[in-house]
Amino acid sequence: MRGGGPRQTPDPRQRGAAGLHQHQHLHPFAGNAGRTGSAGQGRDRDDVAKRSAGGARRPAGRHLGRRAVPGQRRGRLRHRHLADRRWRHHHRPAPQLGPRHAGDVRRPAADGRRRAAGVIPIEGRVPTRTAAFAGLGSVAYGIKDNGFSTFLLLFYNQVLGMDARLVSLALLIALVFDGLVDPLVGHVSDRTRTRFGRRLPFLYLAPIPLGIAWVLLWSPTGAPSFATLLVSAILVRGLVAACEVPSAALVAEISRDYDERTRLTRFRFVFAWGGGLLMLLLAYGVFLPNAMLAREGYRAFGIAGAILMAGCVLGSAVGLHRTIAGWPPQQTAPGKGLLGSLGEIRESFSHPACLVVMAGIACAMTSQGITFALSNYLYLYVWRFTPTALQIFPVVLFGSVIGASLLAGPAQRRWGKAGAVAATAPLGMLFWVGPLLLRYFDLWAADGSTPALVAMFVCTLLANTFTVTSSIALWSMVADVVEASEEQTGRRSEGTLSAGAFLASKCATGLGIFAAGLLLSYAQLQPNARPDAVPALVIDKLSFAYAVCTALLAIATATIALRFPIDRAAHEARLALLDKLAQSDPDAGGLHP
Template structure:
């Protein structure tokens, strides 16, 4: 039944300007341009174009997740303790864009003639560099978003625009890539297998990422004066203080349940995302141009999430929405593969196949986006709980420790995806339409029912989260009372 305590607290801060939400959100559009390109095209490029064995490509991606994952909470802790004329977050947001662009270019432009070993090392080092540089921007950026509002519902709106911006970034770069760069040619009917477009594509994507990241940092600078500052007596960053910071966030049981749910969910999504293009190109037999229609499904899904999520939170509370959207995220991305395996899906080449899969993808994108918005908004509520308990704002460590767990588990998922290609004997430089049907059936099983197994555990773990809007209102009241009694903190 609806939760009547989800009505907004009249004492909360007023709504933010749309300009502020958009300026914050576009930073995630740039992140998605870079990381979507990495996740969607890099393994296919190194495996099917350059000939790197699939398990080595998957291992390179996994190693990058592990290294970057451990860098995240360190960056978050340093950011939480930073005191400067640009606030706690913006020094990092200004420093990161140029290295991000350079590492992105390195990924898609390795030197010619490298052996498998050297190609693996180049791929691994470039991806690590990109991910760590992106974390230098993205961890403080997310923490900044968590600080923008104190309102239970307004936080959801901030994260909804942030999430919608990820769709803008991912969809824009996908449409541009598949329309203008990876077009079919007589020599390459599947344009993604053509090595020539990867250089101009990477130049465009790197330039767009650089420009948008700087724009997000610049156009949110007016919010710096109203952001929380570190306590005057907070010690500087050190390994010991870092461990204390992590200990504080892990002492919050609501945060631990969100982490545990994310850990299970990321294992599922790591497999699905890494093998996604293999499914579209080989399992369903779509040429690159037809894959663009998935953007329509993503548009419907992300717009639905943008408009519905704050309303769902007001009606049902964040906990209920997290559980329901997690369950749907487990089922819908696997649905097409399951229907094919039981004989209830249109055959490849049937004109009804693509619209059906796009419709399924719309629901999948919507539920995944609603889940992400809900969890990111809930993390700001967890930060309030920890301020009451420990007297410090820890958005940086909260968001980054979550990223650590997600990346460690996605690393496992990416490694499993690489090993799946080896396990099912998926051929290198394979031609669509020429892969053994038994291999494709095994690919569908991994993208369908097998990938759902960790997702079921994610739903059970998310169900343990317990912060309601009434809890949030009580917590905010304690914070405001403590702030009225505390001395002012200098810049």
């Protein structure tokens, strides 16, 4: 009775109807739960009678002749206590249902204990161990970027003797292919359903072929050819995409929290930069210490990189297996043809928030492409770095990445993600451009002197700290677009949206390298020029052109970021809405990946 009446103890056989999960009444498997006991834990009337008579309680579902409960799946259980060691059938309970974002969805095992079938998304703070393993997979991307941008052209042109134009053409074609394959990899991973979930199959299958392709790229057999380089470069880029796109998509899957997604992105940046800079240090200090043109040194460079790339991606997969295996539990929609898949990719990319963040990443990465392409020219002809300074410089860069990982959290909490980009991108530009302006007005120490090098290291540390902080915030925005796109399209597209960000990044990096060539042409810097023989006018023109481009792109990045429509309040309100829809209708179209 309601009110003050005595509370009645329900009959054990009726307990299931009152104890159903909040959505289990919608599940066809739960139709007879009231007759058999609680959902997934029913008892026969014979068992109830035996308990009431003082008899021993028999394990649920482990006796023969029992009538199957609708929704229960037949399994096999070996009874160790039987002398004949026979295999006998038992009935496992139907899986427990929960809302789309219920977090740790678990189902009882045969022995009654609860077993995780994937524990994401994680509510609250993500364990550091999980965040570290999620970031570890980005090492392969950092090593690939470092090798392609720093050593590959030099190796095939100067060491193997290929025409530089053919090498550049092969790398350009491979880059175009990479930009096309990224969205396809992301879309396929979004629609993959296996016992290991969506992302783990890629992280388990791609690393070993990637390592082999990386070794072949740096150890070509016979005379080098355009076709060999093209195929090797395409294989490496495609396999890196198969590792990196699913790995990046995990940021949005592991956590829905506004701040934790930035924390996960910080780990990814630290590992990506760390992997690339580690290979740079090994190249300068171990494999190519005194002979940048030694073919054997590049072979060792390739083998070491392959081991590190494959090992880190596999280590990331193993470390995350218990956390992400089996997620998501929902079945995918019926397969679509190529045109249908391309339509879904276009629909995901056309979301306004996605367009804004892709444009911001494009501006930031164009600036980075110009900086990376011109860095050796600036170090050699403007700042006159010594060999010792060149060996110290990677350590300075890694220190700036650590600083950015520490700064990103407080900056985001103070200004939000868009505000953090708007604040730190111009600051980074200021410390990149400031030394060039001070040098132009004779307010800088003499080129190549110890005070000038120390001051340049400090400015580089600060500039890259602020620049990487803005990049972390930008890439963290990609994860927040997932729920906005889900609300609009009815699909979760973590992989597709991450691939869109990579597409913008790679196209912009290529544009930055192209722009750097135009700046060198504008400055009229001659090939093979000695640093002490370059006219001051050439150095000033190069410095001025670089400063103007960097400043304009930083301002554009900040301006675009401020147009990002998702702040903390909007993100949390959207999560609450999606959860409410999931609780009212677990089959709602907007709740399925």
